[in-house]
Amino acid sequence: MLPKYSVVLEVLEDVVLDDTLIAACRRLKSAGYLLALDDFRDAPQWRPLVALADFIKVDLLATAEEEQVRLGKEFSRTEIRLVAEKVESYQEFERTRDWGYSYFQGYFFSEPQMLTHHDVPAYKLSYLRILQAANSPSVNMNDIAEQIKGEHR
Numbered sequence: 476m477l478p479k480y481s482v483v484l485e486v487l488e489d490v491v492l493d494d495t496l497i498a499a500c501r502r503l504k505s506a507g508y509l510l511a512l513d514d515f516r517d518a519p520q521w522r523p524l525v526a527l528a529d530f531i532k533v534d535l536l537a538t539a540e541e542e543q544v545r546l547g548k549e550f551s552r553t554e555i556r557l558v559a560e561k562v563e564s565y566q567e568f569e570r571t572r573d574w575g576y577s578y579f580q581g582y583f584f585s586e587p588q589m590l591t592h593h594d595v596p597a598y599k600l601s602y603l604r605i606l607q608a609a610n611s612p613s614v615n616m617n618d619i620a621e622q623i624k625g626e627h628r
Contacts, residue, residue, distance in 0.1 A: 497523045509530065525555070530557075532557075535562060547574030547576060561580070605622040
């Protein structure tokens, strides 16, 4: 039911790896879906899913730097795209990119920025009312004229 051209299905790190799951992933892959392995930990039991994966997601906070480097070297030479998760600084972004990671998620990319507040001058509201009257489905020139007159009082 999900559109395969805009969905990536994630296999979470805490699922039970059994023949049923692997068979289901094979069927989804055959149907054209992309698969991602979330919070990846390299272990022999994951190899059948690694063979099917399009993305491997590595949690930078939960994975040792040496392992991050090793995974980058191993998978950057394959068709599997590495995703660095929980990137919290420009240095982490740069470092993982240099190690072969292709995609990035984390606070660094969505860090809130303070916006300054400016009051909107009253005359701008009048402009909006004039535009609203001019764009009305039943344009009434008298209404527009009244809005303009009101602006110059």
